[in-house]
Amino acid sequence: MDIEAIIRNMTVEEKIRLLAGASFWSTHAVERLGIPSVVLTDGPHGLRLSGSDETGDILANAKPATAFPIEAAMAATWNERLVEEAGRTIAEECQHYGVGILLGPGVNGKRSPLGGRNFEYYSEDPYLSGRMGSAFVRGVQSGGVGTSVKHFVANEQETNRMVVSSEVDERTLREIYLLPFEMIVKDAQPWTIMCAYNKVNGTQMANHDGLLNGVLKNEWGFEGLVMSDWGAVEDKTASVRCGLDLEMPGPGARDAEVLEAYRNGLVTDEQLDDHVRRILGVIQKIAASKRDVPALEADRHHEVARKVAEEAIVLLKNEGGLLPLAKGANIAVLGKFAEIPRFQGGGSSHMNPAKLDIPLDALSAFAHTVYGAGYADESPDEELIEEAAELAKGKDAVIVFVGTTEKIESEGYDRADIGLPESHLRLIEAVARVNPNVAVVTHSGSAIDLRPFERSVRAIVHAWLPGQAGGSAIANILFGETNPSGKLSETFPLALEHNPSYLSFPGDIASVRYSEGIFVGYRYYDTKKLDVLYPFGHGLSYTEFQYANLRLSADRLENGGTLQVTFDVTNRGARAGKEVAQVYVRDIKASVPKPDKELKGFAKIGLAPGETKTVTVELDERAFSHYCPHLRRFAVETGVFAILVGSSSRDIRLSATVFFHSGDETRLPLTPDHSLKEWLEDDRSASRIREALRNANVDEASPLFPILLGMPVRKLRLLFPALEGLSAAAAE
Numbered sequence: 001m002d003i004e005a006i007i008r009n010m011t012v013e014e015k016i017r018l019l020a021g022a023s024f025w026s027t028h029a030v031e032r033l034g035i036p037s038v039v040l041t042d043g044p045h046g047l048r049l050s051g052s053d054e055t056g057d058i059l060a061n062a063k064p065a066t067a068f069p070i071e072a073a074m075a076a077t078w079n080e081r082l083v084e085e086a087g088r089t090i091a092e093e094c095q096h097y098g099v100g101i102l103l104g105p106g107v108n109g110k111r112s113p114l115g116g117r118n119f120e121y122y123s124e125d126p127y128l129s130g131r132m133g134s135a136f137v138r139g140v141q142s143g144g145v146g147t148s149v150k151h152f153v154a155n156e157q158e159t160n161r162m163v164v165s166s167e168v169d170e171r172t173l174r175e176i177y178l179l180p181f182e183m184i185v186k187d188a189q190p191w192t193i194m195c196a197y198n199k200v201n202g203t204q205m206a207n208h209d210g211l212l213n214g215v216l217k218n219e220w221g222f223e224g225l226v227m228s229d230w231g232a233v234e235d236k237t238a239s240v241r242c243g244l245d246l247e248m249p250g251p252g253a254r255d256a257e258v259l260e261a262y263r264n265g266l267v268t269d270e271q272l273d274d275h276v277r278r279i280l281g282v283i284q285k286i287a288a289s290k291r292d293v294p295a296l297e298a299d300r301h302h303e304v305a306r307k308v309a310e311e312a313i314v315l316l317k318n319e320g321g322l323l324p325l326a327k328g329a330n331i332a333v334l335g336k337f338a339e340i341p342r343f344q345g346g347g348s349s350h351m352n353p354a355k356l357d358i359p360l361d362a363l364s365a366f367a368h369t370v371y372g373a374g375y376a377d378e379s380p381d382e383e384l385i386e387e388a389a390e391l392a393k394g395k396d397a398v399i400v401f402v403g404t405t406e407k408i409e410s411e412g413y414d415r416a417d418i419g420l421p422e423s424h425l426r427l428i429e430a431v432a433r434v435n436p437n438v439a440v441v442t443h444s445g446s447a448i449d450l451r452p453f454e455r456s457v458r459a460i461v462h463a464w465l466p467g468q469a470g471g472s473a474i475a476n477i478l479f480g481e482t483n484p485s486g487k488l489s490e491t492f493p494l495a496l497e498h499n500p501s502y503l504s505f506p507g508d509i510a511s512v513r514y515s516e517g518i519f520v521g522y523r524y525y526d527t528k529k530l531d532v533l534y535p536f537g538h539g540l541s542y543t544e545f546q547y548a549n550l551r552l553s554a555d556r557l558e559n560g561g562t563l564q565v566t567f568d569v570t571n572r573g574a575r576a577g578k579e580v581a582q583v584y585v586r587d588i589k590a591s592v593p594k595p596d597k598e599l600k601g602f603a604k605i606g607l608a609p610g611e612t613k614t615v616t617v618e619l620d621e622r623a624f625s626h627y628c629p630h631l632r633r634f635a636v637e638t639g640v641f642a643i644l645v646g647s648s649s650r651d652i653r654l655s656a657t658v659f660f661h662s663g664d665e666t667r668l669p670l671t672p673d674h675s676l677k678e679w680l681e682d683d684r685s686a687s688r689i690r691e692a693l694r695n696a697n698v699d700e701a702s703p704l705f706p707i708l709l710g711m712p713v714r715k716l717r718l719l720f721p722a723l724e725g726l727s728a729a730a731a732e
C-alpha cells in the first residue's frame with residue numbers, strides 16, 4: 001500500500017468518512033482504493049468478540065476465547081516475559097477470529113480502591129503499570145495485532161466518567177497518570193491509543209489539543225492513531241482539529257459537519273491528511289500481518305492462562321506454614337466460588353471463556369474433599385453456614401472461597417466500600433470457630449478489607465479474578481505444585497478511610513479534584529508512615545530468600561549517566577521458588593514534596609534450593625527525577641539518593657546511597673516575595689544578601705532577627721529603610 005499515493009487519490013469526502021468507524025466494531029473500507037475494513041474489539045484479558053457487529057450489546061453471543069487473569073493479577077506476576085506470552089497468545093486468537101485491534105491494555109491509575117475498573121488496570125504504581133503494559137503490547141503486536149492503550153488519560157473512576165473533569169496538577173499528571181502511557185509509547189510503540197470519556201482540567205479528552213497533539217503526538221512522538229472511547233466524541237470538528245484520528249463507534253453521523261468545517265477553513269488539508277495517514281498506517285500493518293489461524297489451540301492457550309494465574313496469586317499470610325497442604329489430606333472446601341468460579345470482572349472486558357477450571361474439581365484431584373456452598377448470595381443463609389461448619393469439623397484443613405461478587409466489581413460504577421459480602425464473612429467466622437486450620441482464598445480485582453477474619457485464619461491466598469484456569473492454578477498453589485511468587489500490585493490498606501483520595505473520590509458531577517497529588521498508594525502510606533494490612537509488593541513464598549552484597553556501579557552520577565544496582569539473592573529454603581526483587585529510590589532531601597520511596601526497577605528471579613543469583617537492575621537519570629513544571633520536563637535535583645532493595649515496599653533488605661550531581665536548575669528563581677530566610681538559604685543569592693545585611697548593620701544574633709527571616713524582602717525594605725540594599729540585592 002503506497003499510503004501517500006492513496007492520500008493523493010482520495011476525495012475529501014472519502015478522507016472524512018474514514019475518520020469514524022463503519023459499525024460498532026469496525027472501520028470503513030475504501031474499496032475503490034483497496035483499503036480494507038478492520039475489526040477492533042475488547043480486550044484486555046482476552047478477546048471478547050461479540051456475535052453481532054451491528055449492536056452495542058457487547059455480551060451478545062461472544063465467541064469463545066481464552067480468559068486470562070485480570071490486569072491487576074497480571075501485574076502481580078511482575079513477570080514481563082509471561083505477560084508478553086499472554087499477549088502473543090491473545091494475538092493468535094485475534095488472528096483466528098480476524099480481529100485487527102485488541103482494545104487494551106487499560107493503564108489508568110488506582111487513586112482509590114473503590115474504582116470500579118481497578119481490576120482492569122495494572123497497578124497503583126505507574127512504573128509497574130508502564131512495564132507490564134509495554135510487555136503486553138509487545139506480546140500482542142508481535143502477533144501482528146494492534147493494541148489500544150486506554151483510557152488516555154485521568155480516567156480513574158466510573159462515577160460520572162462520561163462528563164466529569166479530572167482536576168489534576170501538571171506534576172501529578174506527568175509523574176503518575178501519564179507515565180504508563182509515556183513508557184508504553186516510547187518502549188513498545190502501540191499502534192493505537194484510546195482517549196478517555198472524561199475531561200482533564202475542564203477540556204474533554206476527545207478534543208484535548210494539549211494532551212493529544214501536544215504531549216502524545218508531538219512530545220512523545222506517538223506515530224499510531226488515537227481513537228475515541230465508545231461515544232466519547234462530543235464536538236467532532238474540535239476533535240478533528242485537536243488530534244483525535246478515529247471516532248468510535250460508527251457509523252459516524254457527523255461527516256457533513258466536518259466537511260462544512262473543512263470548507264470554512266476550520267479543518268485543514270494537513271490535519272485531514274495526518275489523520276488519514278495514521279489510520280492507513282495502522283490498517284496497513286494489520287493487513288500485512290494478517291495470518292490464517294485455522295483453529296484455536298484452546299488447550300495450549302489454557303495452559304498459558306494457568307501459568308499467568310499461578311504467578312499472579314499472592315500468598316498474603318501463611319501462619320505456621322499451614323500451606324502447602326499435604327496431598328491426600330481430608331479437606332473441607334467451602335464457599336460457592338469453589339464450584340462456580342469467580343474469574344472475571346464485568347463490563348466491556350467480560351468474556352465467554354473457551355474452557356473453565358472448577359476449583360473444587362482441581363482440589364479434589366489432590367485430596368479427599370467435601371464441599372459446602374456456605375452462601376448463596378450476599379446475605380447470610382444460616383442453614384448453609386451451619387452445614388459448612390459441620391463439614392469443617394475434624395478436617396485436616398479447610399479452604400474457604402470468598403470475594404467480591406460479579407455485581408460488586410464492574411465497569412460502569414464504582415464500589416461502595418471495600419468490604420466482602422456479609423454472607424462470606426459469616427461463613428469464615430463460623431468455620432474458624434470449629435477448625436484452627438483455615439486457609440481463605442480471596443477473589444477481587446482490587447484491595448479488599450480482610451480485617452474481619454485476618455487474625456482468625458492461618459492462611460490467606462489472594463487469587464484476584466484469575467481467569468479461566470484459576471481453579472487449577474489455585475489448587476496447584478495450595479498443594480505446593482507451584483511455589484507462590486505473586487506480589488501485590490497495590491496496597492491493601494487497614495481501612496478505606498486511610499486512602500489518600502478518601503475525601504475527594506469520586507467528586508461531584510462536574511469535577512473530581514486529585515487532591516492527594518503524587519501521593520497515590522504506597523507513595524502516600526509510606527510517606528505518612530501509616531500501618532497497612534498488606535503493603536505494595538508483598539507476597540510470601542514457601543521458601544525464603546536472602547539478599548546480600550549490594551553494590552552500586554558508581555557513588556556519583558551526572559545527567560545522562562546510568563547506575564547499575566547489583567545484589568545477590570539466595571534461596572535459603574528447600575523448595576525452588578521465584579522472588580520479585582524490588583528497587584526503590586528515595587530522594588533524601590528535596591526542594592519539592594517527594595514520596596518516601598518510589599519503585600524504579602525490579603527483577604523476577606527463579607532460584608533452586610540453595611542457589612544464589614546475582615541480579616543487576618539499571619537505573620537511568622529518569623529514576624532520580626521529578627517533573628519540574630517551570631522547566632516543563634523531568635529534571636534531577638542535585639543531592640543524595642538512597643537506593644533501597646527489598647522484597648516489598650515495607651521489607652527493605654539492602655540500601656546504599658549515591659550522589660547525583662545535576663546540571664538541571666529545578667528550583668524556581670526567587671522573587672522579592674520570597675522570605676529573607678529563603679534568600680539566605682539559596683546558594684544563588686546567599687552571599688549577596690549576607691553582604692547587604694552586613695552593610696545595613698543587621699545583627700543576626702538579635703532576638704528580632706528570626707522575625708525578619710520570615711518576611712518577604714520586598715516588605716523589609718518598606719519597614720526598615722536601612723535595608724534598602726537588601727531588596728536591590730534580591731532584585732539582581
Ligand code: BGC
Binds near residue numbers: 103
Ligand atoms: C469502554 C472501553 C471499551 C469500549 C468498547 C467503553 O465503554 O470504556 O474500555 O473498549 O467501551 O467496548
